[in-house]
Amino acid sequence: MSSNPALADKGKLLYENGAKERDVLACIVCHGHDGEGINTNPRLAGQNRDYIVSSILQFRSRLRENKIMQHVTQNLTNDEIAALVEYISTK
Ligand code: HEC
Numbered sequence: 302m303s304s305n306p307a308l309a310d311k312g313k314l315l316y317e318n319g320a321k322e323r324d325v326l327a328c329i330v331c332h333g334h335d336g337e338g339i340n341t342n343p344r345l346a347g348q349n350r351d352y353i354v355s356s357i358l359q360f361r362s363r364l365r366e367n368k369i370m371q372h373v374t375q376n377l378t379n380d381e382i383a384a385l386v387e388y389i390s391t392k
Pocket of ligand 1: 341342
């Protein structure tokens with residue numbers, strides 16, 4: 302359960318659909334329906350919330366190396382990251 306369901310819903314939309322016009326790929330394709338991870342794409346469900354936030358910020362600022370995630374996060378806004386993390390933390 303989220304303490305901010307409206308924000309979590311916004312995150313769910315982005316998690317499942319991405320934002321094609323800005324080249325944000327849907328997280329669900331690689332991280333799974335419930336964030337369970339698929340093959341070598343890591344599990345997000347149950348991970349520490351602050352760790353998820355800092356990972357996304359580090360990919361976006363290219364401090365953390367990974368071509369795919371750098372690409373996925375490059376056009377994410379801070380508001381979108383907050384929404385995504387709110388949703389992921391319900392998993
Ligand atoms: C095309 C596949 C793909 C898509 C789409 C994708 N990811 Fe990832 N993601 C990965 C891979 C691969 C890694 C592992 C990167 C590494 O080894 O550092 C990763 C890592 C992560 C991590 C760090 C996990 C950890 O344990 O360190 C987070 C958080 C994350 N992704 C969130 C997201 C979010 C949120 C979205 C959607 C906006 C998304 N990802 C979309 C493939 C993807």
